[in-house]
Amino acid sequence: MDERITQDARHFIDSVSRFVKDECMPVEDSIEETGRLPEALVRTMRDMGLFGLRIPSEYGGAGMNLLDYCYVLKELSKSHDAIRAIMSVNNGIGSMAIVNEGTEEQKRHYLPLLASGEYIASFALTEPGAGSDASALTTMAERTEKGWVLNGMKHFITNAPIADIFTVIALTDKEKRAKGGISAFLVDKGSRGLRIGNVHSTMGGKGWLQAEVIFEDCLVPDAGLLGMPGSGFRIAMKTLNEGRLSAAASAIGIGERLLSMGVEYAKLRKQFGKPIAEFEAIQWMLADSATELYAADRMLADTASRFDHGEDIRTHSSMTKLFATEAAFRVADRVLQLHGGMGFMKETKIERLFRDIRAYRIFEGTSEIQRFMIARELLKD
Numbered sequence: 001m002d003e004r005i006t007q008d009a010r011h012f013i014d015s016v017s018r019f020v021k022d023e024c025m026p027v028e029d030s031i032e033e034t035g036r037l038p039e040a041l042v043r044t045m046r047d048m049g050l051f052g053l054r055i056p057s058e059y060g061g062a063g064m065n066l067l068d069y070c071y072v073l074k075e076l077s078k079s080h081d082a083i084r085a086i087m088s089v090n091n092g093i094g095s096m097a098i099v100n101e102g103t104e105e106q107k108r109h110y111l112p113l114l115a116s117g118e119y120i121a122s123f124a125l126t127e128p129g130a131g132s133d134a135s136a137l138t139t140m141a142e143r144t145e146k147g148w149v150l151n152g153m154k155h156f157i158t159n160a161p162i163a164d165i166f167t168v169i170a171l172t173d174k175e176k177r178a179k180g181g182i183s184a185f186l187v188d189k190g191s192r193g194l195r196i197g198n199v200h201s202t203m204g205g206k207g208w209l210q211a212e213v214i215f216e217d218c219l220v221p222d223a224g225l226l227g228m229p230g231s232g233f234r235i236a237m238k239t240l241n242e243g244r245l246s247a248a249a250s251a252i253g254i255g256e257r258l259l260s261m262g263v264e265y266a267k268l269r270k271q272f273g274k275p276i277a278e279f280e281a282i283q284w285m286l287a288d289s290a291t292e293l294y295a296a297d298r299m300l301a302d303t304a305s306r307f308d309h310g311e312d313i314r315t316h317s318s319m320t321k322l323f324a325t326e327a328a329f330r331v332a333d334r335v336l337q338l339h340g341g342m343g344f345m346k347e348t349k350i351e352r353l354f355r356d357i358r359a360y361r362i363f364e365g366t367s368e369i370q371r372f373m374i375a376r377e378l379l380k381d
């Protein structure tokens with residue numbers, strides 16, 4: 001474990017590791033079949049304080065630094081992806097804009113509810129016409145005497161069907177767009193004119209939902225504006241910088257689980273009269289996987305630590321997310337391959353992990369967009 005991880009976090013990571021083995025792994029198949037998290041499990045997660053790890057202690061959270069949090073998340077990600085997903089939005093993209101930009105009133109109202117897990121958060125940026133180019137969004141927020149009126153549609157929004165509070169990024173000035181014309185809003189579930197549209201059917205990620213979020217003359221009071229008018233694009237990008245490291249941490253956790261499954265199977269499975277672990281082709285798959293996960297892990301620790309020391313991690317978080325998620329996908333492919341036909345069968349769980357890890361190269365900015373941002377930084381004057 002990285003030497004910079006605090007002693008308290010090390011103890012916590014150990015207890016999360018036990019929780020994963022004793023309580024999460026036994027219910028994985030049922031989550032996959034039903035698409036639902038058992039209520040008792042979510043209650044235990046709340047009791048463990050998992051929903052508020054990154055929320056400052058004065059608002060009911062654990063106030064963990066990013067490095068410690070990433071390693072807790074990495075451990076928890078060794079269980080079913082839905083378990084990681086429900087807590088990571090509350091700790092990351094669903095609460096960080098409030099932590100960083102919220103008024104004292106907004107913080108006092110929302111953060112304790114998010115930290116306890118009583119409220120589930122959602123972050124709504126992506127639209128059908130604005131994905132990688134988030135600045136092309138068209139959801140409009142118009143200022144009126146009564147507050148802001150939102151019209152438009154978001155899609156692919158994680159947690160939307162179960163969310164209590166949405167951070168919504170919307171256009172407030174068509175001319176200025178990303179240069180001061182986009183603002184952030186806090187919109188409560190049940191607000192008039194807010195509706196959840198289709199829930200997307202997905203290739204993986206069972207138990208954590210993405211859906212459309214539709215705004216039809218949805219009135220948001222002035223108190224729902226997050227940060228200054230026009231600062232929404234900056235708020236969204238800052239939130240995603242941190243979110244990218246969470247994605248990297250989870251991908252490494254899934255990769256490590258897969259690697260240990262690969263090692264175990266390679267020792268057990270015999271062909272041509274000996275364990276397949278004795279074939280060089282299989283050894284290389286394992287060696288390459290271990291090497292890539294080690295490199296990704298070091299990038300994660302370095303970038304999270306830079307963030308905790310106040311550095312701008314824009315480029316580092318892109319590099320870490322890019323490398324970790326692509327590496328974890330290669331690990332999944334190799335481990336599936338070394339399982340032969342068994343890797344394709346549902347009973348080994350590898351096909352599920354393979355499907356789940358695929359989304360990590362897309363959300364929080366695709367691999368192509370990470371490369372674009374890294375290159376832009378390298379090539380700037």
Ligand SMILES: Cc1cc2nc3c(=O)[nH]c(=O)nc-3n(C[C@H](O)[C@H](O)[C@H](O)COP(=O)(O)OP(=O)(O)OC[C@H]3O[C@@H](n4cnc5c(N)ncnc54)[C@H](O)[C@@H]3O)c2cc1C
Nearest residue numbers: 123124125126131132156157158359362363364365366368
């Ligand atoms: C499981 C999941 C959960 C998600 N959760 C959320 C959420 O909670 N909130 C939210 O707001 N969004 C969420 N998203 C949306 C996600 O952030 C977007 O899907 C992602 O940013 C890509 O946008 P897009 O799907 O529109 O793809 P597009 O932007 O249409 O991209 C299509 C292809 O073109 C490539 N491309 C685009 N532009 C360039 C370029 N300049 N150079 C090179 N290649 C390029 C992309 O890399 C991709 O391969 C989620 C997505 C998924 C899959």
